[in-house]
Amino acid sequence: MTALDTAFAASGVLAVVGGLLAVTTRHVVHAALWLVVALLGVAGSLLVLGAELVALVLVLVYVGAVVVLVLFALMLTRAPIGPDLAHAVGPWRAVGAGLLGLATAGLLASVLVPLADGSVSRAEISTDQVAEQLFGTWVWPFELLSLLLLAALVGALTVARRPDPGGTAS
Amino acid sequence: MIHLLGPYLLASALVGLGVAGIAARRNAVLLLVGIELVLSGSLVLLVATQAAGADRWAAGSVLPLFVITIAAAEVVVALAVVLLVFRLRGTIDLDAPSAREDVS
Numbered sequence: 001m002t003a004l005d006t007a008f009a010a011s012g013v014l015a016v017v018g019g020l021l022a023v024t025t026r027h028v029v030h031a032a033l034w035l036v037v038a039l040l041g042v043a044g045s046l047l048v049l050g051a052e053l054v055a056l057v058l059v060l061v062y063v064g065a066v067v068v069l070v071l072f073a074l075m076l077t078r079a080p081i082g083p084d085l086a087h088a089v090g091p092w093r094a095v096g097a098g099l100l101g102l103a104t105a106g107l108l109a110s111v112l113v114p115l116a117d118g119s120v121s122r123a124e125i126s127t128d129q130v131a132e133q134l135f136g137t138w139v140w141p142f143e144l145l146s147l148l149l150l151a152a153l154v155g156a157l158t159v160a161r162r163p164d165p166g167g168t169a170s
Numbered sequence: 171m172i173h174l175l176g177p178y179l180l181a182s183a184l185v186g187l188g189v190a191g192i193a194a195r196r197n198a199v200l201l202l203v204g205i206e207l208v209l210s211g212s213l214v215l216l217v218a219t220q221a222a223g224a225d226r227w228a229a230g231s232v233l234p235l236f237v238i239t240i241a242a243a244e245v246v247v248a249l250a251v252v253l254l255v256f257r258l259r260g261t262i263d264l265d266a267p268s269a270r271e272d273v274s
Contacts, residue, residue, distance in 0.1 A: 023191030097194035105186025152243035156250035
């Protein structure tokens with residue numbers, strides 16, 4: 001166990017505990033807030049793996065934007081303050097979902113764990129190199145991404161807009 | 171030096187938790203929480219391949235950025251659809267029967 005392994009284990013435990021509480025809690029607002037904890041744990045583990053840019057973007061976009069959007073949607077759909085009894089699931093469904101998750105995790109782990117052959121020295125990819133590749137090799141996918149964001153923005157606005165009472169919209 | 175077992179186990183655990191959350195939730199907004207967990211598991215896996223030194227063109231850093239952006243766009247559209255459904259039907263219960271079943 002090197003220091004990096006210990007730091008990774010700490011943030012990984014934080015991510016798993018946060019994720020577990022996010023999917024099991026019955027308070028809907030708490031679920032979104034536990035997702036913040038899980039994502040901060042994931043960002044910490046990415047930091048340990050040497051991808052500072054990805055970790056910072058993860059915190060900015062996921063914690064800053066996506067979780068706030070989810071909280072807004074919970075408020076707009078009149079989420080209850082206490083436990084969400086209207087959407088409670090039966091014990092069989094909870095057990096089945098847990099088994100499905102365990103089976104998925106077990107399948108992935110059984111494929112991935114044999115590939116982990118010992119310790120590797122962390123490859124240092126600087127942000128300069130990432131920027132050079134992003135605006136060099138990956139520039140066309142990157143531009144396509146801006147189109148995708150524009151389409152998502154316009155699409156969300158069109159879908160969520162209140163219908164025109166006058167009926168003037170085509 | 172870092173052992174690759176940790177990232178692989180973390181990615182598997184996150185994907186498993188996300189799938190369990192997707193299967194268990196009836197609230198349409200909380201379904202997205204599970205989807206975010208699955209996507210963050212994929213991020214850990216992509217960055218782990220970079221840390222192992224097995225990537226070209228800095229793909230281990232660039233592809234996670236793409237995944238994060240696409241996930242943000244997906245969440246925006248999904249929440250717009252959820253809000254529209256809530257306005258039309260007054261519920262976001264995923265188990266609620268659809269309007270067509272109500273008629274027949």
